Amino acid sequence: xxxxxxxxxxxxxxxxxxxxxxxxxxxxxxxxxxxxxxxxxxxxxxxxxxxxxxxxxxxxxxxxxxxxxxxxxxxxxxxxxxxxxxxxxxxxxxxxxxxxxxxxxxxxxxxxxxxxxxxxxxxxxxxxxxxxxxxxxxxxxxxxxxxxxxxxxxxxxxxxxxxxxxxxxxxxxxxxxxxxxxxxxxxxxxxxxxxxxxxxxxxxxxxxxxxxxxxxxxxxxxxxxxxxxxxxxxxxxxxxxxxxxxxxxxxxxxxxxxxxxxxxxxxxxxxxxxxxx
Amino acid sequence: xxxxxxxxxxxxxxxxxxxxxxxxxxxxxxxxxxxxxxxxxxxxxxxxxxxxxxxxxxxxxxxxxxxxxxxxxxxxxxxxxxxxxxxxxxxxxxxxxxxxxxxxxxxxxxxxxxxxxxxxxxxxxxxxxxxxxxxxxxxxxxxxxxxxxxxxxxxxxxxxxxxxxxxxxxxxxxxxxxxxxxxxxxxxxxxxxxxxxxxxxxxxxxxxxxxxxxxxxxxxxxxxxxxxxxxxxxxxxxxxxxxxxxxxxxxxxxxxxxxxxxxxxxxxxxxxxxxxxxxx
Numbered sequence: 001x002x003x004x005x006x007x008x009x010x011x012x013x014x015x016x017x018x019x020x021x022x023x024x025x026x027x028x029x030x031x032x033x034x035x036x037x038x039x040x041x042x043x044x045x046x047x048x049x050x051x052x053x054x055x056x057x058x059x060x061x062x063x064x065x066x067x068x069x070x071x072x073x074x075x076x077x078x079x080x081x082x083x084x085x086x087x088x089x090x091x092x093x094x095x096x097x098x099x100x101x102x103x104x105x106x107x108x109x110x111x112x113x114x115x116x117x118x119x120x121x122x123x124x125x126x127x128x129x130x131x132x133x134x135x136x137x138x139x140x141x142x143x144x145x146x147x148x149x150x151x152x153x154x155x156x157x158x159x160x161x162x163x164x165x166x167x168x169x170x171x172x173x174x175x176x177x178x179x180x181x182x183x184x185x186x187x188x189x190x191x192x193x194x195x196x197x198x199x200x201x202x203x204x205x206x207x208x209x210x211x212x213x214x215x216x217x218x219x220x221x222x223x224x225x226x227x228x229x230x231x232x233x234x235x236x237x238x239x240x241x242x243x244x245x246x247x248x249x250x251x252x253x254x255x256x257x258x259x260x261x262x263x264x265x266x267x268x269x270x271x272x273x274x275x276x277x
Numbered sequence: 278x279x280x281x282x283x284x285x286x287x288x289x290x291x292x293x294x295x296x297x298x299x300x301x302x303x304x305x306x307x308x309x310x311x312x313x314x315x316x317x318x319x320x321x322x323x324x325x326x327x328x329x330x331x332x333x334x335x336x337x338x339x340x341x342x343x344x345x346x347x348x349x350x351x352x353x354x355x356x357x358x359x360x361x362x363x364x365x366x367x368x369x370x371x372x373x374x375x376x377x378x379x380x381x382x383x384x385x386x387x388x389x390x391x392x393x394x395x396x397x398x399x400x401x402x403x404x405x406x407x408x409x410x411x412x413x414x415x416x417x418x419x420x421x422x423x424x425x426x427x428x429x430x431x432x433x434x435x436x437x438x439x440x441x442x443x444x445x446x447x448x449x450x451x452x453x454x455x456x457x458x459x460x461x462x463x464x465x466x467x468x469x470x471x472x473x474x475x476x477x478x479x480x481x482x483x484x485x486x487x488x489x490x491x492x493x494x495x496x497x498x499x500x501x502x503x504x505x506x507x508x509x510x511x512x513x514x515x516x517x518x519x520x521x522x523x524x525x526x527x528x529x530x531x532x533x534x535x536x537x538x539x540x541x542x543x544x545x546x547x548x549x550x551x552x553x554x555x556x557x
Contacts, residue, residue: 046370046433048433049429053433056427056428063423064423094321094328097321134538134539134543136502146351146528148338151332222416226416259411
């Protein structure tokens, strides 16, 4: 019988190994079983009609290829609807610009390593980031429509909040990852908080921030296409009215325009990203 | 072009931030930059005036005092909180299973859309890409509308809408991860005479698995927020209650729902941080 270095036989080692492997397998198996039970319980608890799934593809096919075809592009590209498309682009542009302007100080305040004051500014920055993130954009839009009235102003402010939550968080993570050497060097010259930020922090994060802002533009634009659903301006209003009238050809026309615009904006931001590289 | 100018033109050099602080930069570049900034600022100004002055009915909106008064209507009514707990739990389940179904669909789509492992050349590559673009550019409410009309009201169409909507992000990031894998293990497994499936399983999967799991958790985080609005179009969850309270002008109850959504999102974020540190 082979005896190892510490007086453990190979058989012992093998038995030990097997015991652990079997235990791990058992734990994995039990976890999977529990998850399956949980899934079945969910289906039962939420009364999900799984038997309808078999006919789903047929019905979706009928809807997309019969009732939505041919898409009514004339409707989507003339009159009020065309104007609302321009309004959507306008809203997302303004939302990104003002959102980024606000996100810069918030990202600065909310970064633990360079925040001007850890007792006041840091909690403030964090609270703004967390609260704007925790509430979905559509719910923000519904609240702002009540407060500010219908129209693109509510939508623009929703998009500002979306940019704050999305770009602000990523931007403050970038600030937290910077090299502290330059910060200490600038502070050692007696510079104040603002000068430290401008000369030590900004040069380090600038390239990453521009990438984040471009990425953020994409998500802002996508979000802006639906805000009209709750009256916050843009073409979402027409998506809602045409679906409620069951005028799916027109809905499809608008959706097609949205898809084309989203792809165009992605191509644009792809080139912008390549240019800053 | 000197190295400094090249760095400046790419906008990466730190000194470029201050503009005229860099003596090596020619004058007309500075002028051009100022013109660009001025042009951009005037466009922003015109659009701002259009949206905030001409497109807004200020007589209806009122001044700051009126706005604050309206906002105060949304102060939560805590007595209503217990009755939305079940709906919040349902929303959570919709997000969880929507993400899981989306994850399952995203794996084959990612394999199709990754240039280096796509099975049937350009045709399957473009099939994967188009699926990703469609899923990413159509909002979840529109998917929910389509699924509700095919399956009836309830949480099932909501889950499927979230799943279809998640496919784009998950497949896109995973396809990028597959395109960036190290080729060494792939060649090693191929050298043993392994079939395509075996290569995928033993050379590609281990390399992209951590990225994939991280993205699924991130997507779950996002889907909790998305699930909170699906009820507006009949996709189940808390969204229906919120829309009802807004429409019946019960703003204090709507505020309670918002509070519940915030609590649920924060809880979901906490859970996903825990799962991430446990798995990765």
